[in-house]
Each structure stands twice: as C-alpha cells, then as structure tokens.
Amino acid sequence: MSELRxxxxxxRYGSGRRATTAVDGVRLVVPPGQVVGLxxxxxxxKSTLARAAVGLVPVHSGxxxxxxxPVARRRRGPSPVQMVFQDPASSLDPRMTVGExxxxxxxxxxxxxxxxxxxxxxxxxxxxxxxxxxxGAYPGQLSGGQRQRVAIxxxxxxxxxxxxADEITSALDVSIQGAVLNxxxxxxxxxxxxxxxxxxxxxxxxxxxxxxxxxxxGRVVEQxxxxxxxxxxxxxxxxxxxxxxxxxxxxxxxxxxxxxxxxxASTRSTT
Amino acid sequence: xxxxxxxxxxxxxxxRTPVGLAGTGLLTLLLTVAVLAPVxxxxxxxxxxxxxxxxxxxxxxWAGTDNLGRDLMLRTLVATRLSLVLALAxTALAxxxxxxxxxxxxxxxxxxxxxxxxxxxxxxxxxxLLLALFFAVVFGVGQVGSVLAIGLAxxxxxxxxxQTLVAGVASRDYVAAARLxxxxxxxxxxxxVLPNVGGPLVVNATIGAGGALLSFAGLSFLGLGVQAPAxxxxxxxxxxxxxxxxxxxxxxxxxxxVVVAGLAFNLTGEAVxxxxxxxxxxxxxxxxxxxxxxVRTRRGxxxxxxxxxxxxxxxxxxxxxxxxxxxxxxASGAGPGxASGAGPxxASGAVLDxxxxxxxxxxxxxxxxxxRGVTFRVGRGEAVGVxxxxxxxKTLTALAxxRLLEAxxxxxxxxxRFQGADLLxxxxxxxxxxxxxxxLGTELAMVFQDPMSSFNPVRRMGTQLAEGARHHLRLGRRAAxxxxxxxxxxxxxxxxDRRAGQYPHEFSGGMRQRAMIGLGLMGSPALIVADEPxxxxxxxxxxxxxxxxxxxxxxxxxxxxxxxxxVSVVADVCDRVLVMYAGRVVEDLPAAHLATGARHPxxxxxxxxxxxLATDLDRPLTVIPGRPVDPADVPAGCPxxxxxxxxxxxxxxxxxxxxxxxxxxxxxxxxxxxxxxxVA
Numbered sequence: 031m032s033e034l035r036x037x038x039x040x041x042r043y044g045s046g047r048r049a050t051t052a053v054d055g056v057r058l059v060v061p062p063g064q065v066v067g068l069x070x071x072x073x074x075x076k077s078t079l080a081r082a083a084v085g086l087v088p089v090h091s092g093x094x095x096x097x098x099x100p101v102a103r104r105r106r107g108p109s110p111v112q113m114v115f116q117d118p119a120s121s122l123d124p125r126m127t128v129g130e131x132x133x134x135x136x137x138x139x140x141x142x143x144x145x146x147x148x149x150x151x152x153x154x155x156x157x158x159x160x161x162x163x164x165x166g167a168y169p170g171q172l173s174g175g176q177r178q179r180v181a182i183x184x185x186x187x188x189x190x191x192x193x194x195a196d197e198i199t200s201a202l203d204v205s206i207q208g209a210v211l212n213x214x215x216x217x218x219x220x221x222x223x224x225x226x227x228x229x230x231x232x233x234x235x236x237x238x239x240x241x242x243x244x245x246x247x248g249r250v251v252e253q254x255x256x257x258x259x260x261x262x263x264x265x266x267x268x269x270x271x272x273x274x275x276x277x278x279x280x281x282x283x284x285x286x287x288x289x290x291x292x293x294x295a296s297t298r299s300t301t
Numbered sequence: 302x303x304x305x306x307x308x309x310x311x312x313x314x315x316x317r318t319p320v321g322l323a324g325t326g327l328l329t330l331l332l333t334v335a336v337l338a339p340v341x342x343x344x345x346x347x348x349x350x351x352x353x354x355x356x357x358x359x360x361x362x363w364a365g366t367d368n369l370g371r372d373l374m375l376r377t378l379v380a381t382r383l384s385l386v387l388a389l390a391x392t393a394l395a396x397x398x399x400x401x402x403x404x405x406x407x408x409x410x411x412x413x414x415x416x417x418x419x420x421x422x423x424x425x426x427x428x429x430l431l432l433a434l435f436f437a438v439v440f441g442v443g444q445v446g447s448v449l450a451i452g453l454a455x456x457x458x459x460x461x462x463x464q465t466l467v468a469g470v471a472s473r474d475y476v477a478a479a480r481l482x483x484x485x486x487x488x489x490x491x492x493x494v495l496p497n498v499g500g501p502l503v504v505n506a507t508i509g510a511g512g513a514l515l516s517f518a519g520l521s522f523l524g525l526g527v528q529a530p531a532x533x534x535x536x537x538x539x540x541x542x543x544x545x546x547x548x549x550x551x552x553x554x555x556x557x558x559v560v561v562a563g564l565a566f567n568l569t570g571e572a573v574x575x576x577x578x579x580x581x582x583x584x585x586x587x588x589x590x591x592x593x594x595x596v597r598t599r600r601g602x603x604x605x606x607x608x609x610x611x612x613x614x615x616x617x618x619x620x621x622x623x624x625x626x627x628x629x630x631x632a633s634g635a636g637p638g639x640a641s642g643a644g645p646x647x648a649s650g651a652v653l654d655x656x657x658x659x660x661x662x663x664x665x666x667x668x669x670x671x672x673r674g675v676t677f678r679v680g681r682g683e684a685v686g687v688x689x690x691x692x693x694x695k696t697l698t699a700l701a702x703x704r705l706l707e708a709x710x711x712x713x714x715x716x717x718r719f720q721g722a723d724l725l726x727x728x729x730x731x732x733x734x735x736x737x738x739x740x741l742g743t744e745l746a747m748v749f750q751d752p753m754s755s756f757n758p759v760r761r762m763g764t765q766l767a768e769g770a771r772h773h774l775r776l777g778r779r780a781a782x783x784x785x786x787x788x789x790x791x792x793x794x795x796x797x798d799r800r801a802g803q804y805p806h807e808f809s810g811g812m813r814q815r816a817m818i819g820l821g822l823m824g825s826p827a828l829i830v831a832d833e834p835x836x837x838x839x840x841x842x843x844x845x846x847x848x849x850x851x852x853x854x855x856x857x858x859x860x861x862x863x864x865x866x867x868v869s870v871v872a873d874v875c876d877r878v879l880v881m882y883a884g885r886v887v888e889d890l891p892a893a894h895l896a897t898g899a900r901h902p903x904x905x906x907x908x909x910x911x912x913x914l915a916t917d918l919d920r921p922l923t924v925i926p927g928r929p930v931d932p933a934d935v936p937a938g939c940p941x942x943x944x945x946x947x948x949x950x951x952x953x954x955x956x957x958x959x960x961x962x963x964x965x966x967x968x969x970x971x972x973x974x975x976x977x978x979x980v981a
C-alpha cells in the first residue's frame with residue numbers, strides 16, 4: 031500500500047474572471063494502510079478533491095503524488111488509485127452484468143483465460159460478501175447495498191494502491207449503511223487498504239477513519255487523529271459541525287444489564 | 302424486486318399496444334408490397350397502352366392512367382420499393398454520419414470535440430430542406446445525388462441528438478469508473494455509451510426514415526430527385542399534379558402512399574420509444590412511486606416535482622386564520638395549553654386521526670399495497686416521527702394524509718380525519734368541498750425533501766408565498782405580500798423584504814427549506830407534515846431547520862408529522878415515534894424510549910445500525926440481514942420474520958397486529974448474542 035500526498039493542490043472550474051476555486055491549496059497526506067476521513071459540507075470541495083486524486087479533474091496548481099509519483103499521467107491499464115462513487119445506481123452500467131463490470135477492471139496482464147477471469151470475479155465477490163453466483167445479475171436486480179458492494183469489488187479488482195471512497199453510504203438505507211461500513215473496516219484491516227474516505231457524516235467518518243481532515247470552502251481547516259479532531263476540535267468550524275450532529279440516542283434508564291456477549295466478529299475486530 | 306426485463310422481451314408487449322400494432326402492421330404491409338410488387342406487376346406497370354392515355358378512374362385502372370397509358374395504381378405499388386430503398390439509404394447515411402460526428406467529442410477528447418460540436422451547431426441552424434436542396438445541386442440531380450443530399454441534410458440533427466445523449470451518459474459515474482479501470486475511449490464508447498443511448502437513437506432513426514421519405518417525395522416532386530424512366534412516389538405525384546383538377550386520383554394515390562408509409566414509420570418509432578422509455582425508467586411508473594423517499598441521493602429528485610407542485614397550490618393559503626370550518630369538536634378550544642395533554646389517547650384533541658389507512662397502486666402485475674393498514678393519531682401540538690427504510694410506506698402515508706395522492710393511486714381508510722373533518726367524504730357539495738380545501742390549505746402545511754423542486758423556479762418567492770393567501774382569503778396584493786414578508790421574517794430569513802423579490806435559485810438550500818416552512822405558516826397550521834425535510838441538507842443547516850421546526854411548534858402548538866429515515870433526527874425532534882416496516886406500523890413508542898425501551902427487534906436493529914458520535918469502535922455495526930420487503934411481494938406472516946433473529950414458526954405464518962404499541966410475537970425478547978444496549 032502506498033502514500034497519497036496532496037501537495038498544495040488547487041482546482042479551479044471555469045476560466046478567466048468567472049473561474050471558481052473549488053479546492054484551494056490543500057496539503058494532505060494519506061499514510062499507507064490508514065483510512066483518512068475527509069469531512070465538510072456540500073460545496074466544500076470534498077468531491078472535487080476526490081476526483082482530482084484519481085485524475086478525473088485537472089489540477090490547476092500543485093501536485094497529487096502517489097509514493098512521490100504524479101497520479102494523473104498514466105499511459106494504459108487501471109489507475110493505481112481507484113474510486114468508489116456515491117450512488118451505486120449510477121456507478122454501475124445498467125446494461126452490463128455485475129460480473130462484466132468487475133471483470134472490466136481486472137488488469138489484463140494477470141494472465142490466464144476466461145476461466146481465470148471468472149475465478150477472479152468470484153474471489154472479489156466473495157471478498158465483499160456477495161454470492162459469486164450473482165456475477166450474472168444486472169445491477170437492477172440488486173439492492174442498493176449489494177450494488178455498492180459490487181462497486182467496491184470493482185475498485186478492488188484493479189489492484190489499487192489506494193481507494194477513494196466518495197460518500198459511499200449516503201445514498202443507502204441505514205440498515206445497509208452499517209454493512210458497507212463494516213466491510214470497509216474489514217477490508218482495511220485484512221488487506222491493509224489505504225483509503226481516503228469522504229463523507230459529510232461525522233459519525234460515519236469517526237467509525238471508519240483513523241485520521242480526519244476538515245474541509246471548509248476548499249481549504250483544510252483542521253486535521254489530526256480522529257480522536258483529536260472530534261474529541262478536542264480546535265477550529266470553530268469543526269466545533270460547529272460537531273454541535274450540529276443530532277445527539278446520540280443515549281439512555282436515561284438502562285433497561286438491560288446483560289453483559290455484552292462476544293460475537294465472533296467483534297473478537298476479530300479487537301485483535 | 303423483479304428482474305428488470307430487457308428491452309427485447311419488452312418489445313413484443315409494446316407492439317401489442319394499439320399504436321404499436323398499427324405501426325408494425327402498416328410497416329409489414331409496406332415491406333411486403335415493396336418486395337413483391339416489382340416482381341408481380343413490374344412489367345405491367347411499364348406496359349404502354351396508347352389506347353388508354355390520361356384516363357380517369359375506371360374498373361380497369363382504379364387510379365387512372367398516365368400520359369403513356371400506364372396504370373397508375375400499379376405504378377404506385379411498384380414505386381414502393383424504390384421509395385423505401387431511397388428513404389432507408391438516406392436514413393442510414395444520416396445515422397452513420399450523425400453517429401460519427403456525435404461521438405467525436407468522446408473519441409477525440411475535449412479540444413477537438415469542441416470544434417466538431419461547434420460545426421454541428423452551425424449545421425443544425427440551417428433548415429433541413431434547404432440543406433437538401435443545396436446538396437442536391439452540389440451532387441447533381443438523380444437518385445444517388447438525392448440520397449447523399451437528404452442523408453447529409455439529416456445528419457446534423459442526428460449528430461446533435463447523439464452528442465447530447467452521449468454527453469449525458471459520458472458524465473455518469475460508471476463511465477468514470479471504466480476510465481479509472483483503464484478502459485480505452487473506443488471501448489468505453491462501444492461497451493458503455495452506445496448501449497445506453499441506443500434506445501432513443503433507434504427511435505429517432507425510425508422517425509427520421511419517415512421524414513426522409515417525405516423529403517424524397519418533395520425532391521422528386523421538385524424534379525430534383527428520381528429521374529424518368531425510374532419513378533418513385535414523388536415522381537408520380539409530380540406527373541399527376543398537372544391534371545389534379547381533372548383527375549385528382551392521379552396525384553392523390555401516390556400521395557396517400559407517402560402518408561401511409563410516413564405513418565408506418567412514425568407509429569412504429571413511437572411504439573418503440575415507449576418501449577425504451579419504460580425500460581430506462583428504474584422500474585415501472587407505479588412502482589417508482591413506491592420507492593417514495595427511497596434512494597437518498599444528494600442530487601436530483603425530480604420525481605417529487607409533481608407532488609410538490611400540487612402541494613404548493615394547496616399549502617399556500619389564507620393569511621389570517623380562517624374561521625375554522627369544522628371546529629365543533631372542541632379541538633380549537635384545547636389551545637396551546639392543551640398541547641401536552643393530547644397524547645395518543647386524547648381522542649377529542651387529535652389533530653389527525655388515521656385508522657386502517659391503505660394505499661393501493663395499480664401496476665401491470667396487479668394492484669400493490671405499499672401502505673397496508675396504518676393507524677395512528679397526532680395530538681394537538683404533538684410531534685410524531687415516522688421512521689423506516691425505503692419502501693416502508695412512510696412517504697406514501699404522509700402524502701395520503703395530505704390528500705396529495707391522485708388517481709390511479711387510491712387511498713382508503715376506516716378513519717381519516719384532520720381537525721375533525723372527514724378527508725375521505727365523497728358526497729360533499731361544492732361549498733363543503735371548498736371549505737375542506739380551505740381547511741387543508743390553511744391548517745395543513747407540507748414540507749418536502751427537496752426545496753428546489755417545491756418552488757416554481759421562474760416566480761419570485763414573495764409571489765409564491767402570497768399566491769395562496771390571495772386565492773383562499775381574497776387578500777389584496779399588498780396585504781398578501783406583507784404577510785409573505787412577515788412569514789419569511791418568522792422563519793429567520795434575513796432581509797425578508799428584499800428576499801421576497803428574489804427567485805428560488807437565489808436562495809441557499811437551507812433558506813429554501815425555511816421558506817417552504819414559511820409557506821406553510823402563511824395560514825395558521827395545526828399540523829406540519831415534513832417528509833425528509835433535512836435529508837438533502839448539510840448537518841449544520843439541518844440543525845437550523847430542525848430548530849426552526851421546534852420553535853414553530855412551541856410558539857403556536859403546531860403538531861408535526863416528521864418522516865425520516867434517520868432515527869437520530871426523529872429522536873431529536875419528536876415526542877413519539879412510529880416505526881414503519883412493509884407498509885405497517887410495527888412499533889409506536891415515546892422517542893425517549895428509542896435507545897433502550899424499544900421492544901420490536903426491527904426498531905432495536907434500526908437504532909443500533911446507525912453510527913453516532915459515541916458508537917463503540919471495537920464492535921462491528923449492527924447489520925439487518927436481508928433486504929427491505931418489496932411491496933409487490935409481502936411475505937406471509939410477520940413481514941420482518943425473514944430478517945429477524947427471533948423469528949420462529951409462528952412469526953412466519955401469522956402476521957402480528959399492533960397491540961400495546963408493538964406488532965411482534967416476541968416483544969422485548971433478545972437473542973442471547975444480541976448486544977444488550979448501545980450505551981454511550
């Protein structure tokens with residue numbers, strides 16, 4: 031896994047006097063094997079930064095470096111930085127089976143023929159906890175959560191050195207959101223995945239990220255470990271973001287005093 | 302969710318519609334004639350009969366004869382082949398050139414693409430027939446010349462359509478994903494873009510063929526097209542025109558052939574278009590409504606527009622509190638002081654009383670009931686939250702209560718009373734209906750998820766707020782505007798006087814949502830129905846809107862029905878929470894009990910599935926296995942049973958009723974492994 035470095039990155043839309051600066055001199059490092067959360071409101075430049083990281087948006091000034099190499103200019107083959115998009119309804123081609131979508135991102139040089147490709151698709155589907163038999167299904171036949179898993183599998187298929195996750199749970203139902211977040215944590219833990227995790231939801235970022243950067247009007251106003259930034263925010267804007275989050279459903283009268291049972295999954299997460 | 306049928310399987314169904322049947326029937330007839338007529342009558346149509354020149358209609362020659370005594374009916378039939386071949390050739394040329402130009406911007410990259418686009422834009426500005434005439438002169442008269450002329454003249458329009466469609470698909474995320482996966486431009490075009498724009502292009506090509514046919518008839522008629530001795534319909538028309546007053550059929554019969562052929566192409570195109578539009582919509586018309594507040598993208602939510610538009614006309618209304626028309630139930634006497642007393646059991650104090658509400662949506666697969674017997678009350682000044690997943694029926698419940706569902710969707714209920722007035726009464730006089738409308742208009746306010754689509758983008762905010770007040774209470778223009786400005790001030794919009802003169806796009810998202818609440822406050826609402834009012838907003842703006850709703854409630858004892866997928870938002874604002882699943886209320890509990898006192902396993906799962914700022918980081922989030930119930934296919938027994946850790950045989954066969962606030966055969970029971978309580 032690799033280190034992603036935004037070196038004084040500025041992104042502008044338009045030209046001349048009507049140009050707007052979406053991202054303004056961002057310096058940010060995503061260390062190898064870590065999940066860095068990027069929070070901010072709509073219009074703060076989060077998604078622009080994500081698209082700049084994978085080269086879908088040209089950078090006006092500054093550089094996006096992956097292990098010291100510029101990301102944007104590559105000749106052929108899958109990008110070493112892959113992205114998972116917000117809305118799985120529009121990030122999968124409705125007229126391709128999920129197997130085809132995933133296979134498309136598998137690097138050609140991995141060798142083997144059609145059988146090897148099928149096996150790789152099955153492996154990836156299993157990795158995101160989907161039945162490999164679903165490879166023949168069309169996105170329309172899957173639920174939102176399943177589609178998002180497919181999108182994650184496709185990103186992993188390209189053997190990325192870093193994954194950018196752009197609001198990947200905000201289009202999902204709460205019951206499904208949890209499963210996708212668990213998957214992100216699990217993949218990070220098991221594969222040592224490096225992730226730039228973008229979300230407007232502080233609670234979600236707190237759950238998956240080890241470090242947090244707060245973006246406001248295209249600038250990073252605060253960054254540090256998750257505990258630091260959310261626990262002892264130093265910037266006013268971070269404080270106002272935190273104050274706006276609805277209070278957690280804390281109990282005033284604990285009903286049950288059962289000891290917390292040890293589930294297999296939770297045991298794994300503590301090791 | 303049923304598998305999405307692919308286009309080929311849908312097409313036969315589409316062709317069975319009257320339009321499709323007529324179109325394909327005509328087209329088949331036309332093609333048969335085109336194939337057979339020259340073989341059968343080719344020689345007869347060329348046979349010169351000097352004895353029967355320039356005759357009118359007769360038993361021997363139905364359409365008469367031409368100046369060489371040739372039978373015009375036969376000639377018209379034989380001309381079918383040439384006319385169609387020329388039209389199709391020109392269409393093929395137009396499509397080929399159009400596709401090339403239309404996809405150039407994707408293949409060549411941004412800079413070269415811009416040049417091509419500019420060229421196409423200029424070419425589109427010339428009328429097609431003018432271009433055809435120009436090319437006809439360039440390429441010379443004759444068949445080849447006119448095919449080139451009409452084909453090239455049709456290309457710019459096709460290129461333009463193609464560009465627009467390609468640009469739409471090229472900006473989709475799956476194209477970006479393919480690009481990141483290292484897929485080349487040509488492959489992206491062939492695999493991702495063309496299949497997804499194919500539908501409209503095919504349709505347009507079909508309709509274009511009809512147009513080409515007419516253009517040929519026109520060119521030949523002008524003498525620029527087919528030259529003697531060859532003949533097509535246009536040529537025949539030209540010959541017949543000279544004696545149209547003596548013998549109208551000579552020109553009318555080939556003319557009729559052109560009309561029939563044009564209709565055949567256009568009707569078929571129309572039918573195919575319908576087939577594709579069904580295919581591209583995510584599911585069928587009726588079913589997409591079921592999804593209600595389903596997919597919470599932070600982007601467009603166009604499907605709400607209609608409902609929102611209806612709401613704007615209904616919720617915008619009376620300025621001063623109207624004399625409550627149906628206030629004889631003592632509800633108005635309760636006043637703000639009675640707010641807290643009116644709980645779920647305060648029968649007389651109920652602002653809204655709903656029993657056994659059922660919403661039925663007709664679909665091709667039979668009627669579907671996304672709301673299956675919902676019962677609840679909202680007391681005066683009470684805030685009731687409705688939570689549930691996509692497809693749980695929460696949005697449809699809200700729309701049904703506000704009487705915003707229109708045919709073919711039907712709403713039935715044992716009781717549906719708002720402020721004591723029966724909303725389901727059908728035998729009303731016109732005057733009573735007006736009173737009911739005024740009651741709904743002034744005392745029920747509706748706030749939608751997307752404030753952008755709730756307002757008319759081309760009218761000033763002040764005018765939109767004032768509109769209903771002027772209509773319902775015949776308030777003067779100035780008085781209504783003053784009220785509007787006052788209401789904007791009441792919802793904390795800075796500089797309301799100036800803001801009232803602005804358009805919706807000049808407001809930020811949060812401000813629009815506040816203006817929407819202000820619109821509801823133009824009357825003196827007893828109930829605000831808010832459907833996901835903050836889902837499209839950022840947390841800080843959400844906070845402001847929630848605070849505003851709380852403030853409005855506190856000031857005027859307004860009741861609130863807040864629909865949300867977010868348990869924490871509902872718990873923050875509401876007194877009581879209804880948890881909906883598969884079109885039913887499965888639990889009705891005080892908001893304070895959500896964290897620890899929930900008895901339905903679904904409620905508990907919903908609560909612990911949402912991460913918050915105190916979630917235990919060492920444990921995976923609770924996951925509800927399986928997927929929400931498809932309203933078209935509700936399982937027997939408790940609909941939650943397939944996803945429930947506590948489900949047993951009884952749960953799978955018997956559907957539990959809502960008893961004592963919970964619809965569950967195992968209320969309050971816990972699976973041994975289930976985490977007890979999510980305590981901070």
